[in-house]
Each structure stands twice: as structure tokens, then as C-alpha cells.
Amino acid sequence: MVKEFPFVLTTGRMVEHMGGGAETRSNKYLAELQPEMYAEVNPRLGNDLGIREGDLIHIESPEGGRITVKAKLTERVDTKTIFLPFHFGGFLMGESLAGNFPEGLAPYVLGESANTVTNYGYDIVTQIQATKDGLCKVTRA
Amino acid sequence: MARLKFLCDVERCIDCGGCVVACKEGNHIPVGVNRRRVITINQGKPGEKSISVACMHCADAPCIAVCPVKCIYQREDGVVLHNKETCIGCGYCFMACPFGAPQFPKTGVFGSRGAMDKCTMCAGGPVETFSEKERTLYGQNRIAEGKVPLCAGMCATRALLAGDADVVADVYRERVFKRGSGANAWGWDKAYPKK
Numbered sequence: 001m002v003k004e005f006p007f008v009l010t011t012g013r014m015v016e017h018m019g020g021g022a023e024t025r026s027n028k029y030l031a032e033l034q035p036e037m038y039a040e041v042n043p044r045l046g047n048d049l050g051i052r053e054g055d056l057i058h059i060e061s062p063e064g065g066r067i068t069v070k071a072k073l074t075e076r077v078d079t080k081t082i083f084l085p086f087h088f089g090g091f092l093m094g095e096s097l098a099g100n101f102p103e104g105l106a107p108y109v110l111g112e113s114a115n116t117v118t119n120y121g122y123d124i125v126t127q128i129q130a131t132k133d134g135l136c137k138v139t140r141a
Numbered sequence: 142m143a144r145l146k147f148l149c150d151v152e153r154c155i156d157c158g159g160c161v162v163a164c165k166e167g168n169h170i171p172v173g174v175n176r177r178r179v180i181t182i183n184q185g186k187p188g189e190k191s192i193s194v195a196c197m198h199c200a201d202a203p204c205i206a207v208c209p210v211k212c213i214y215q216r217e218d219g220v221v222l223h224n225k226e227t228c229i230g231c232g233y234c235f236m237a238c239p240f241g242a243p244q245f246p247k248t249g250v251f252g253s254r255g256a257m258d259k260c261t262m263c264a265g266g267p268v269e270t271f272s273e274k275e276r277t278l279y280g281q282n283r284i285a286e287g288k289v290p291l292c293a294g295m296c297a298t299r300a301l302l303a304g305d306a307d308v309v310a311d312v313y314r315e316r317v318f319k320r321g322s323g324a325n326a327w328g329w330d331k332a333y334p335k336k
């Protein structure tokens with residue numbers, strides 16, 4: 001499986017958003033500061049995969065989830081890690097769910113949820129489940 | 142006459158974006174116009190630094206020199222202001238500014254530029270102080286109220302300093318002295334005990 005899904009996927013927080021982003025994505029100031037879902041990719045890895053800053057990429061999990069997000073090339077992650085912020089929602093596997101919100105209540109910012117691609121795993125010593133990470137495959141969209 | 146200045150202490154700035162939001166909320170700035178921004182350099186590398194940038198109210202401001210309608214002027218206390226009713230939105234000041242301070246709202250069907258908008262150091266504009274017109278055109282006039290600008294007022298780590306240049310310089314000098322470099326750097330007293 002590691003051969004097919006060679007990258008470590010980790011999810012985490014951003015300064016501007018909170019939790020699932022339910023409040024902060026509906027706040028015009030914070031929505032303007034962080035208006036898009038993205039995946040952090042190391043520039044070296046981006047170069048190997050032919051990904052440029054702002055390109056759309058697919059992130060695929062072994063369990064079948066696949067999200068389409070923009071690539072952000074940064075050295076904040078190493079060459080084997082992909083970082084996703086988990087504050088976004090409103091898209092599922094490339095399809096917008098904006099129509100499901102009551103009229104006029106959709107947040108300013110919608111994006112793929114990182115939890116679509118987090119996958120199975122647990123710690124063999126403590127039996128604690130891995131809810132925020134996993135393995136993934138990255139391809140150009 | 143006192144000279145007003147901004148100073149962003151890069152050792153303290155944590156890139157929280159609070160100054161940006163405080164400015165936008167307090168002065169009712171539309172989406173797409175940013176009087177103040179936080180820039181991060183060397184992201185993800187050792188020595189990553191963030192700095193909050195707005196109009197620096199330069200001593201010899203290039204924007205004043207290039208303005209074809211002479212709408213930008215400098216007050217005696219150093220604050221660079223402009224007259225929005227004279228401004229034609231040509232964008233020359235944006236080209237001249239080394240900090241990217243002048244901002245232009247998009248108006249009209251062809252995306253033509255509206256009158257320039259920039260940081261006023263919360264000092265209003267060339268219309269009557271505390272008038273409704275000043276508030277809608279230029280935002281708050283906190284300098285006239287005897288307060289520091291909103292961005293500096295809300296800065297949680299006190300990284301962004303604003304006010305009388307002498308006082309700002311004194312505060313910064315004291316910080317640099319306490320922080321020190323080399324022998325006085327943070328953690329050195331624990332990590333490398335003096336012999």
C-alpha cells in the first residue's frame with residue numbers, strides 16, 4: 001500500500017479559521033484572509049510531480065476518497081508530507097454542496113473537507129485511533 | 142513638532158492578522174482593499190519572520206512627488222493623507238510606493254479604479270474633523286481623539302508600535318537592549334552558563 005500511496009497525509013489548523021470553520025468561513029474578514037482550501041506541498045516534491053503553485057491537484061486516500069484542491073508550495077512541510085487544513089466543507093469529491101444550504105445561508109468560503117481523505121490507522125501500543133492523518137496519493141488534476 | 146511613525150517589531154509579530162481585521166472593521170474598508178497586510182518571509186525555513194506593512198508615512202514620500210493632481214499631502218506631524226474627492230485613481234502612487242500601500246477599489250463594469258484608499262494612521266482626512274463625511278470617506282480619526290491607530294492599539298504582542306517617533310524609538314531601543322544579541326539572547330543564560 002505504501003508503494004501506491006507513498007505520502008504521509010496530515011491535517012491541522014490555520015490561524016484564521018476555527019474547528020470546522022462553521023463560524024469563521026461565514027465571517028467576511030476571516031473569509032477574505034483565507035478564502036480557499038489548499039494542500040501544502042514541498043517545492044521539491046512539487047517539482048518531481050510537475051505541480052506548480054496554485055495548480056489543482058487530486059489527493060487520494062486508500063479508502064477511496066479523492067479531493068481536488070489547490071497546491072501551495074511551501075517548505076513548511078517536508079518532501080514526504082502533505083498538509084491539509086481541516087476547516088473547510090461544502091464540497092465533496094469535487095462537487096459543490098452549496099445548493100444544500102438554506103437560501104442565503106451558505107458560508108462565504110466553501111472547500112473540500114480534509115476528512116474525506118483521512119484514513120484508517122491506529123497506534124499499535126496504545127490502540128488509539130489515527131483520526132487526523134493517513135497515507136495518500138498525489139496527482140495533478 | 143512631534144513626528145508620528147509606525148514600527149513593526151519582527152521579533153514579536155506572530156502573524157495573527159489582528160491588525161488587518163481591526164483596520165478593516167474599524168474603518169469599514171470594503172473587501173479587496175487592504176490598508177494593512179501581514180507579510181511572512183522565509184516561510185518554513187529557519188529565521189521565518191512576519192511583518193505588518195501599511196503606509197509608512199515616509200519623510201520624503203514618493204507618492205506625493207508623482208501625484209498628477211496633487212491630492213496627496215503631508216501633515217506637519219508626518220502623516221501622509223490624500224483628498225479622495227480630488228483623486229482620479231490613476232495608480233501612479235501605487236507604482237511609486239515601495240510598500241504597496243495605495244489601494245484601489247474596483248468600480249464600474251470595466252473594473253475601472255475608484256479613488257485611492259490608503260492607511261491614514263487613523264487620522265481622518267482633509268475634511269472637517271469628526272464629521273460624518275470624514276468617517277465615511279477616510280474612516281476613524283483616532284489621532285484627533287488622542288488614541289493610537291486601531292492596528293497598533295489591538296496588537297496582542299505589542300509588536301506594532303505607532304506614535305511619536307521618539308517614544309517609539311525609545312521603546313524599541315529598550316527592547317533590543319533587553320533582548321540583546323549573542324550573550325543576552327533568549328535561553329543563553331540557561332543553555333550556556335557563564336564560566
